[in-house]
Amino acid sequence: MTAPLYKTLMDYVKNQIIPFHMPGHKQGRTFPEEYLVNLAKIDLTEVPGLDNLHNPEGPILEAQKLAAKAFGARESFFLVNGTTSGIYAAMYAVLNPDDKVLIMRNSHKSVYNGLVLTGAVPVYINPEIDYEDGIPMGVDINKLEEYLKKDESIKAVVITYPNYYGFCSDITGISDIVHKYNKILIVDEAHGAHFPFSNNLPLSSLQAGSDIVVQSVHKTLSSFTQSSILHLNSDRVDTNRLKYSLSLFQSTSPSYLLMSSLDLARDYMEKEGKNRLEKAIIIADYARYEINTIGGVRCLGKEIVGSFGIVDFDKTKLTVSVKNIGIKGTEAEKFLRENFNIQVEMADTFNILAMVTLADDKEKIDLLIKGIKGLANVKKDKKTAEEVAAYPDTPEMVLKPSETVRQKTKLISLEEAEGCVSADFIIPYPPGVPLICPGERIKKDMVKYINVLYNKGIKILGLKNNNLLVCEI
Numbered sequence: 001m002t003a004p005l006y007k008t009l010m011d012y013v014k015n016q017i018i019p020f021h022m023p024g025h026k027q028g029r030t031f032p033e034e035y036l037v038n039l040a041k042i043d044l045t046e047v048p049g050l051d052n053l054h055n056p057e058g059p060i061l062e063a064q065k066l067a068a069k070a071f072g073a074r075e076s077f078f079l080v081n082g083t084t085s086g087i088y089a090a091m092y093a094v095l096n097p098d099d100k101v102l103i104m105r106n107s108h109k110s111v112y113n114g115l116v117l118t119g120a121v122p123v124y125i126n127p128e129i130d131y132e133d134g135i136p137m138g139v140d141i142n143k144l145e146e147y148l149k150k151d152e153s154i155k156a157v158v159i160t161y162p163n164y165y166g167f168c169s170d171i172t173g174i175s176d177i178v179h180k181y182n183k184i185l186i187v188d189e190a191h192g193a194h195f196p197f198s199n200n201l202p203l204s205s206l207q208a209g210s211d212i213v214v215q216s217v218h219k220t221l222s223s224f225t226q227s228s229i230l231h232l233n234s235d236r237v238d239t240n241r242l243k244y245s246l247s248l249f250q251s252t253s254p255s256y257l258l259m260s261s262l263d264l265a266r267d268y269m270e271k272e273g274k275n276r277l278e279k280a281i282i283i284a285d286y287a288r289y290e291i292n293t294i295g296g297v298r299c300l301g302k303e304i305v306g307s308f309g310i311v312d313f314d315k316t317k318l319t320v321s322v323k324n325i326g327i328k329g330t331e332a333e334k335f336l337r338e339n340f341n342i343q344v345e346m347a348d349t350f351n352i353l354a355m356v357t358l359a360d361d362k363e364k365i366d367l368l369i370k371g372i373k374g375l376a377n378v379k380k381d382k383k384t385a386e387e388v389a390a391y392p393d394t395p396e397m398v399l400k401p402s403e404t405v406r407q408k409t410k411l412i413s414l415e416e417a418e419g420c421v422s423a424d425f426i427i428p429y430p431p432g433v434p435l436i437c438p439g440e441r442i443k444k445d446m447v448k449y450i451n452v453l454y455n456k457g458i459k460i461l462g463l464k465n466n467n468l469l470v471c472e473i
């Protein structure tokens with residue numbers, strides 16, 4: 001057999017790498033045996049009796065109704081192209097060209113691409129930044145209100161809740177404010193599909209009154225990668241237009257494997273899944289405690305609550321700062337993989353992020369703790385990356401994102417960039433919040449600021465050998 005991708009995947013499995021990453025089912029631990037042995041056989045298509053995702057009347061409709069009930073939504077729609085497609089559909093259903101939408105400046109790429117697809121005009125709100133840990137955190141609800149008070153023409157608000165690291169803004173406060181000003185609230189809850197199933201986790205934005213909520217069930221629950229759900233919970237959105245938008249961004253051959261895995265993930269949560277989730281919370285809390293007894297590392301948690309617009313956090317996310325042992329998060333990730341056969345979900349400059357899900361057990365958690373103890377012993381004296389100082393003001397937007405992508409572009413040096421309109425994002429890591437977004441004017445103070453970061457050795461996405469892409473206008 002010559003199948004390099006298949007072989008690589010099988011090697012990953014054979015090497016028994018311990019996954020502290022997505023998808024939440026952790027290599028099939030939550031599925032019934034009958035499902036796993038029949039996977040290829042139920043990879044079917046829309047023959048009579050099997051229903052049609054684009055016009056569901058039978059078992060797909062029934063499965064979606066059961067999901068709506070379990071997650072606490074008025075209506076739920078299965079997605080086979082991830083939360084990405086749900087964000088597109090939500091924005092397309094709500095926004096017309098030139099409508100203004102308030103979005104977080106560090107939104108996921110799908111939100112930005114939603115601007116390109118809809119022709120909407122972004123009004124950016126900066127997240128509060130924890131510079132010490134290098135993490136963009138929550139939204140200050142007073143600032144949010146100021147934006148809505150100042151600009152009546154804003155039609156909708158898109159909020160990421162929780163952030164990748166599990167930290168949560170005050171979603172109830174946000175929902176109240178957005179609705180006080182008669183706007184529509186779309187929540188990118190990609191990392192919070194498990195929230196509706198435990199009182200020991202933050203509130204789901206579904207329970208906080210959001211209008212549309214999109215969740216990656218594959219990330220934190222137990223369906224297959226790429227399967228997500230869009231939930232509708234309000235009268236403020238035109239359901240027919242939403243259904244049209246969903247069909248626009250989804251395949252006409254939606255995978256029955258993905259859809260059935262969503263159905264099973266919901267069923268699992270109504271049976272043993274809830275208990276498994278409680279267990280996951282307990283073992284993750286135990287890990288947080290143990291990790292915090294190891295010198296040099298710090299597992300982030302409740303001390304963040306009350307700062308940076310954060311009111312709660314997801315205990316199943318273990319964000320471990322390795323800054324004080326003198327190595328980068330990316331080096332820590334490599335060390336754990338090479339020495340302990342552990343793969344974490346993500347590494348940034350200062351931290352690693354390990355995801356605990358309902359498919360994990362204490363045995364695996366103990367291996368993670370052991371790995372982190374090993375990590376803490378590789379003391380290095382040198383300083384890790386620098387922190388970024390407070391950002392300059394957000395630049396002026398000259399072109400909408402939908403206009404920017406249609407421009408001819410050229411690569412120029414940073415020194416020549418003053419006055420040009422950027423064609424790309426310029427994002428320093430940490431903290432991963434854009435300094436410049438496509439379509440924005442690059443001013444002198446920004447060139448100076450980027451130069452300072454560049455000379456400090458901070459990783460800057462969008463800068464290639466001190467060159468950047470600008471529009472030819």
Ligand SMILES: Cc1ncc(COP(=O)(O)O)c(C=O)c1O
Pocket residue numbers: 081082083084085108110160164188190191216226228
């Ligand atoms: C905050 C956020 N939103 C949306 C998405 C897109 O989700 P999906 O992978 O389900 O398309 C991601 C994925 O990483 C994400 O982190």
